Amino acid sequence: MTQETINWLAACRVEDAVENGGVCVKYGDEQIALFYFTRRNEWYATQNECPHRKQMALSRGMIGSTTEEPKVACPFHKKTFSLVTGECLSGDECAIKTYPVKVENGTVYIGL
Amino acid sequence: MNQKKVVVIGNGMVGYKFCEKITAKSNDFEIIVFAEESRRAYDRVHLSEYFSGKNADDLSMSTQEWYSEQGITLYLNDPVKEINRSAKTVHSHAGKMVSYDYLVLATGSSAFVPNIDGVEKDGVFVYRTIDDLEMIKSYAANVKTGAVMGGGLLGLEAAKALMDLGIEQPAVIEFAPRLMPRQIDNAGSQMLQSKLQSMGLQIMLNKSTARIEGEHHITGLKFNDDTELPIEMLVISAGIRPRDELARLCGLEVSTRGGIIVNEKMETTDPSIFAIGECALVDQMIYGLVAPGYEMAEIVAANLCGAAKQFNGFDMSTKLKLIGVDVASFGDNFITEPDCRTIIFEDTHKGTYKRINISNDGQYLLGGILIGDAAAYNMLLQTTNNKIILPPNPEDLILGSRGGSEPAGAGITALPDDALICSCEGITKGAICNSVSEDGCETVDAIKKCTKAGTGCGGCVPMVKDLMLYTMKATGKYVRNVICEHMSYSRQELYDLIHIHNLKSYEEVLDNLGQGDGCEVCKPLVSSILASLWNEMILKKGNDTAQDSNDRFLANIQKGGTYSVVPRIPGGEITPDKLMVIGSVAKKYNLYTKITGGQRIDMFGAHLSDLPSIWDELIAEGFESGHAYGKGLRTVKSCVGSTWCRFGLHDSVSYAIRIEERYKGIRAPHKLKSAVSGCIRECAEAQSKDFGIIATEKGWNLYVCGNGGSKPQHALLLASDLDSETCIKYIDRFLMFYIRTADPLTRTATWLNKMEGGIDYLRSVIINDSLGMAEKWEAEIEALVGSYQCEWKTAVENPDIRKRFNHFVNAPQEKDPTVTFEEMRGQKKTPEWTTA
Known part of the structure; x- marks a missing residue:
């Protein structure tokens, strides 16, 4: 068994995140949407x-749920994606990458 | 496990569909695909959309990852040049040799190019592949005139493409005496022709081309009747030729007129070789549509997996939109009396032509043709294919029922379970209803996912939705007009409940009245109700993320992820100084400027993080938010009125400003537009607005519930000759009635259309106060007017709200680096939807 080591990026402080919404995190040339689903x-x-x-837009999308599945809706055409699996929930083939998140001492880390 | 090897030659739509079908059915096959083009299979049906904004990736039917996930080997840009049937191998142009157990020929067709003197000249093209389109596009950039040879379906598509590319009045040259001779009759062709001419096409019929003139590149056409047409480019679309050369070369039987001969199992004369799609000749027919091609792919895939399926011909009914004109034909479209009876309806005013052919006993629909309005196509096709007994007045099918209240025909309920609803994917009514009753699908998206119905051309989606609602009702599910899974109320119920419970935030509403975590449907809806009721700053902490994206950032998101900024210019009146402010702000932040339809100025291309500074400057110079991003009052347009105009009866500008100042910022179920005209010449177009005012000798006429958009509707006269105060009182009542009772995202026109009693009822509520609400509503509007604040002023003064406009949470100073612009006419524009 080999264990993959996760590289944790310190993204922001908890108080910088938007409650029940998203922020965009810069990671080199990449952009990652970070969602604080405060309600859950x-x-x-x-x-x-x-x-x-x-479009670089998911962090500005509205989050919510369908049945129990947490999701985000793109502000452009309201395509929705599962925040857990990244699967498109609006019947399209496309999917998005998802990353693990942890919070330690008030800092939010994204696993890459 | 010993896999059988299937080699597919051709990666067009049908070749791809075969891969999709066989991999979905079985893992027992190793699949190798050879493709001549350098692109993976793309949607050829919607090829002309390549010129109206779609790019090659949008048209692509799948991704490289999909092929890898399915374990399919795909060789692009490598046509097969030889098939060795005795060794069961294929040899590619690049020198690959691959053996096969089964071989599937999906080589499609090529454009038929008639043998005319000069076809080899520069500027002569065919219309078949994305590469063809790219060549046409770059050539068209340098010329002004052009023509299409061929007045069939593809020819008209090509003509549309030339129009999109800026060719002025492209000519369509047809050998036959009419357009689309294979699909529609003479009268239908004439209707189509006059519609297309009115849209700027030249139609030249009965023309046979003698030669293409020009030295190296085309300069014109010479016809057999000795007439000439000077043009700089020509697209030939005179039909298709099956690509049967490989089959011919290896000794398979092919027709002298083209096409690989196959039996009903799509087998060629060699039982291990199959042909599908436009290269296959089955029962003397080449099927030039995608749906029968998909059916052939299904038959080969099923038979290889051990089923026994046969191709039994295919319904060639079609419905399409040609340059914005509906054209449809179904069933036996050309049959004439005495073999049937025909009912024809022709309206040259609207440009519609409808013909249905019914059996002599009046029992069955045999076929027909629809031009200009094909809304009835799906029902008519189903009535024909399923031999549904016609109603006593079959003309109702195309005219709608007149007089009686019974709807024409028996609708979807009368269809048998095996009625084919989605012909692209071959999905029946039974399968769709099953997905609702057995698999619990309760949205069209869920049905699409579960059955694939509606994922092809999309034409059947309205019917799928009707079937869904019908099945839900039939299975005892109470179909209420509820908002979503989180809010089991109608908008009107929710409005009253929020009011009664005095709820002030989205979270409070969800906790008290809803369930789950909310979604993109209920969040903006509740936010709109909260704003209509309490008029608090919409970005108040906690409510900001429940706003629709545009409301959340107080600006309109545009292609590329930048925003547009619209300051309020009440009544369209602006001082030279303020014009210069807009100019200097736009210049400083490098914004594209455009005058809007509502008499204001829109500044595009602002970075999210620039929005607060842009507004700092605008507010300092006395501007306010224009609420172009919100569902609420947009503008009150005006003509210049009696202050300058020699016809003007009253000062329409002053009145428009007064009205705009009064209602600005009020949130409603949908956007609201208004206008004031100073006389009956109506230069402000008030009768196309949600509420419009026109000056009369004695006062103002008030019109309500008009709108533009996709289904324009004129406003109706609510009251005449009002004084200024009464007119505003009526608008107060009208707006509050609308805000309280309309369904979400319903404009006033649709609201009125759904209202029992229509304008008479509305008039009794507004003018006669038949509900006794007038005083209350006026007070509510007064409260909203009194609590107005400029949202942008509040936003830029609040550091917590300002912070939300940073693009990166961890690099607040940096703008989104992926934003780019291109130059056009001395300003910037956003690039087309890009692909990474």
Whole structure:
């Protein structure tokens, strides 16, 4: 058994994150959307780019749930994606990358 | 496990569909695909959209990852040049040799190019592949005139493409005496022709081309009747030729007129070789549509997996939009009396032509043609294919029922379970209803995912939705007009409940009245109600993330992720000084400027993080938010009125400013537009607005519930000759009635259309106060007017709100580096939807 080591990026302080919404985190040339689902006390991170029209926009999207599945809706055309699996929930083939998130001592880390 | 090897030659739509079908059915096959083009299979049906904004990736049917995940080897840009049937191998142009157990020929067709003197000249193209389109596009950039040879379906598509590329009045040259001779009859062709001419196409019929003139590149066409047409480019779209050369070369039987001969199992004369799609000739027919091609792919895939399926011909009914004109034909479209009876409806005013052919006993629909309005196509096709007994007045099917209240026909309920609803994917009514009753699909998206219905051309989606609602009702599910899974109320119920419970934030509403975590449907809706009721700053902490994206950033998100900024210019009146402020702000932040339809100025291309500083400057010079991002009052347009105009009866500008100042910032179920005209010449176009005012000798006429948009509707006269105060009182009542009772995202026109009693009822509520609410509503509007604040002023003064406009949380000073612009006419524009 080999264990993959996760590289944790210190993204921001908890108080900098937007409650029940997203912020965009810069990681080199990449952009990661970080969501603080305060209502469920959960954190999620995904790619910031919506695969539908390749727009850097998911961090500005509205989050919510369908049945129990937490999701984000792209502000451009309201395509929705699962925050857990990254799967598109609006019937399209495209999916987004998701990343693990942890909070330690008030700092939010994204696993890359 | 010993896998059988299947080699597919051709990666067009049908070749791809075969891969999709066989991998979905079985893992027992190793699949190798050879493709001649350098691109993976793309949607050829929507090829002309390449010129109206779609790029090659949008048209692509799948991704490289998909092929890898399915374990399919795909060789692009490597056509097969030889098939060795005795050794069961194929040999590619690049020198690959691959053996096969089964070979599937999906080589498609090429454009038929008639043998005319001069076809080899520069500027002569065919219309078949993305590469063709790219060549046409770059050539068209340098010329002004052009023509298409061929007045069939593809030819008209090509003509549309030329129009999109800026060719002025492209000519369509057809050998036959009419357009689309294979699909529609003479009268239909004439209707189509006059519609297309009115849109700027030249139609030249009965023309046979003698030669293409020009030295190296085309300069014109010479016809057999000795007439000439000077043009700089020509697209030939005179039909298709099956690509049967490989089959011919290896000794498979092919027709002298083209096409690889196959039996009903799509087998060629060699039982281990199949042909599907446009290269296959089955029962003397080449099927030039995608749906039968998909059916052939299904048959080969199913038979290889051990089923016994046959191709039994295919319904060639089609419905399409040609340059914005509906054209449809179904069933036996050309049958004439005495073999049937025909009912024809022709309206040259609207440009519609409808013909249905019914059996002599009046029992069945046999086929028909629709031009200009094909809304009835799906029902008519189903009525034909399923042999549904016609109603006593079959003309109702195309005219709608007149007089009686019974709807024409028996609708979707009468269809048998095996009625084919989605012909692209071959999905029946039974399968769709099953996905609702058995698999619990309760949205169209869920049905698409579960059955694939509606994922092809999308034409059947309205029917899929009707079937879903019908099945839900039939299975005892109470279909209420509820908002979403989190809020089991209608908007009107929710409005009253929020009011009664005095709830002030989205979270409070969800906790008290909803369930789950909310979504992109209920969040903006509740936010809109909260704003209509309490008029608090919409970005108040906790409510900001429940706003629709544009409201959340107080600006309109545009292609590329930048925003546009619209300051309020009440009544469209602006001083030279303020014009210069807009100019200097736009210049400083490098913004594209454009005059809007509502008499204001829109500045595009602002970085999210620049928005607060832009507004700092605008506010300092006396501007306010224009709420172009919000569902609420946009503008009150005005003509210049009696202050300058020699016809003006009253001062329409002053009145428009007064009205705009009064209602600015009020949130409603949808946007609201208004206008004031100073006389009956109506230069402000008030009758196209949600509420519009026109000056009369004695006062103002008030019109309500008009709108532009995709279904324009004129406003209706609510009251005449009002004085200024009464007119505003009526608008107060009208707006509050609308805000309280309209469904979400419903404009006033649709609201009125759904209202029982229509304008008479509305008039009794507004003018006669039949509900006894007038005083209350006026007070509510007064409260909203009194609590107005400029959202942008509040936003830029609040550091917590300002912070939310940073693009990066961990690099607040940096702008989004992926934003780029291109130059056009001395300003910037955003690039087309890009691909990474």
